[in-house]
Amino acid sequence: MIDISERAQQHFLRLLSQQGSDGMSIRLRVTQPGTAAANCELEFCEPADLAGGEWTIECTGFDFHVDGESARWLEGATIDFETNATGGQLNIRAPKIKGDVPGAESGLIERVRYVLDAEINPQLASHGGRVTLLEIDASGAVLLQFGGGCHGCGMVDVTLKQGVEKTLRERVPEITAVRDATDHAGGEKPYYSKTEGKSALG
Structure with missing residues (x-):
């Protein structure tokens, strides 16, 4: 469903190690899916924060959760961490979160x-x-x-x-x-x- 690069996994692992709490993981959800304003949001979460409907991806050293209602919008998504002079930038590419752009046949x-x-x-x-x-x-x-x-x-x-x-x-x-x-x-x-x-x- 989602391809999380090795560099992105290492980046997440570094962030989680700085939190100082065992059992913490990462959760991804889509806000306003299917609209032009759709966006991806990442957050730290503890086991008690999970609703139970999440999709879980087992990464090296941590779990990555995808909000259950957001999962269908994230089909084919990729997450990568690209290094640069100031450290690096996390890039999430999710081509389906905004739905289909209205074509010429649309009203x-x-x-x-x-x-x-x-x-x-x-x-x-x-x-x-x-x-x-x-x-x-x-x-x-x-x-x-x-x-x-x-x-x-x-x-x-x-x-x-x-x-x-x-x-x-x-x-x-x-x-x-x-x-x-x-x-x-x-x-x-x-x-x-x-x-x-x-x-x-x-």
């Missing part, structure tokens, strides 16, 4: 939502912002609502035109326009309160 709404979740919102999140799809009209115009740090932000027009609209129209060519339906006068914590600054997607 317009499904494809627009995927681009918002997979590409646009992760970038807006760095400024505490987010954008939600309200509707797509018959002409292909997309109506969006900004929230968080984008709500009332002085740079939201730049973000909309240079970032959000550009990305959406590149990924989903059928879109004819992208409009902002947000009442920005009511924003409580805008990232930029004036027009100075940069686009959140700059």
